[in-house]
């Protein structure tokens with residue numbers, strides 16, 4: 507059951523955002539943007555953060571709100587002794603700019619809690635991540651956390667992984683990436699898979715997108731369900747040249763979903 511929103515559902519101590527329309531418009535329904543939902547989910551997740559925790563700091567527009575909120579609570583003295591493990595250079599830079607103390611997996615191989623967004627969430631809380639390009643570090647961090655809270659707006663919910671028709675990213679080494687892309691596409695021929703190198707516009711035209719780890723990303727697009735996700739994962743990871751893929755299977759312990767009808771919290775334990 508979704509929890510309905512209240513006027514100040516963000517709960518920020520000195521910067522709450524009124525989410526009901528101004529009193530001059532008493533009959534107007536509240537209008538929330540997708541970013542309001544992302545922020546609502548992020549702020550809810552940060553309620554699970556306690557002083558002294560080692561935190562995995564996610565990447566993307568939703569996770570950014572969580573990092574902002576953690577920094578705000580540190581500034582207010584409501585959180586203390588937090589150590590953040592960022593999942594990308596971008597999040598690293600954001601956290602540094604906000605004064606969040608940081609470390610890495612070498613020094614902190616066990617993480618109390620990670621909070622991150624996702625691109626797709628299926629009914630079993632399996633995820634697609636990495637459309638923001640940070641899947642490898644995200645997976646390294648999030649597979650060693652005791653609790654992994656995923657924060658999404660309702661647009662990320664899918665019936666099955668790949669159902670959005672959008673990319674399922676695979677990080678590959680640059681060496682002979684075309685060869686790897688063809689092999690990836692062939693693996694999922696029956697699902698109508700198309701593999702495309704992710705590119706960005708550079709001064710000399712389109713160039714390969716380069717990850718924080720100096721790799722490339724091949725995005726897989728499926729026309730049909732790819733079936734057993736564990737088998738699909740194993741097949742992808744067995745290909746030499748593949749570094750990691752964006753399916754995060756059986757990793758999320760909690761998913762917080764914010765949408766028009768309110769906020770829903772799904773726990774892995776309850777799904778089994």
Ligand SMILES: O=C(CO)[C@H](O)[C@H](O)COP(=O)(O)O
Pocket residue numbers: 564565566567568569622623624625634635636637638639640641644
């Ligand atoms: O996996 C990710 C980055 O690699 C992001 O968490 C994912 O793309 C969701 O991003 P956003 O919160 O901006 O919608």
